[in-house]
Amino acid sequence: MISYFEALLKIFNSLNKHILHLQGNKKKLINTLNDIAFEKIIAVHDLPLFKNSAMDGYCIHSKQTEAYSNKNFKITGSLNAGKNITYKKQDLNVVFEIMTGAKIPSGFDAVIKLEDVYIRQQYFITINKKVKKNENIRQSGEDFKKNNIILKKGDVLNPGTITCLSAFGITKINVIKDPSVFLLSTGNEIAS
Known part of the structure; x- marks a missing residue:
């Protein structure tokens, strides 16, 4: 009979040998919490794709606030996330109400908080x-940035990485297949 520590050593050596031969398993991203990535994932585009508002407020031409004592601005429209406008008129005394995540119209360079x-x-x-x-x-x-590594093979998937992958439109990912483990309980009567 071998000792407990010898048995552990044999198990760990066996695992190290077999870890190189692990198989991937394609899973829905939503079901991968605490799984281990079996593939490297690279950003296929910049994220965010475009300049957008970090908060609710008004997009504005920053130069118009240099002499900032009680300056009035006309609200020209409202921008929600997903709405895209082309603003051709370059009137510097107008603002757009803008929601978090909405695209910044061309010519505007700042957002003032609500x-x-x-x-x-x-x-x-x-x-x-x-x-x-x-x-x-x-x-x-x-x-x-495009071509940045989002996830490395061997990384553990956590809520942050799952959210990030989801932002890129990824719905399935290869993860290390869960091992099959068997437990055999024996008593002294087998060891003789």
Whole structure:
């Protein structure tokens, strides 16, 4: 009969030999929490794809707030996530109400938070604060650039990595197939 520690050593040596021959198993991403990735995944595009608002507020031309004492701006429209507009008129005294995740229209370079403005009338706001260029804007590729490694083979899938993979539209992933384990309980009567 071998000792407990010798038995453990044999088991671990056997596992190390077989770990190179593990098989992948394609699973729905939603069912992979705490699984181990069997493949490397590379970003196929920038994430986010475009400049978008980091919070609810108003997109604005930052230069218009340099002399920021009680300046009034006309609200030209409202932008929700998924809505795309082309704003050709370059009137610097207008703003768009914008929701978190909405695309920043061309020509605008900052977002002022909803709580930092005073709504004067239905279509006008007053700003008492200087807004910096790119303030409250998430840049294209800020989270991931195209060809960045999102997931390495051998990484454990956690809620963060699952969310990230989902943001890229990935619905299935190869994970290490769960091993088949058997437990055989014996007593002294077998060892003789």
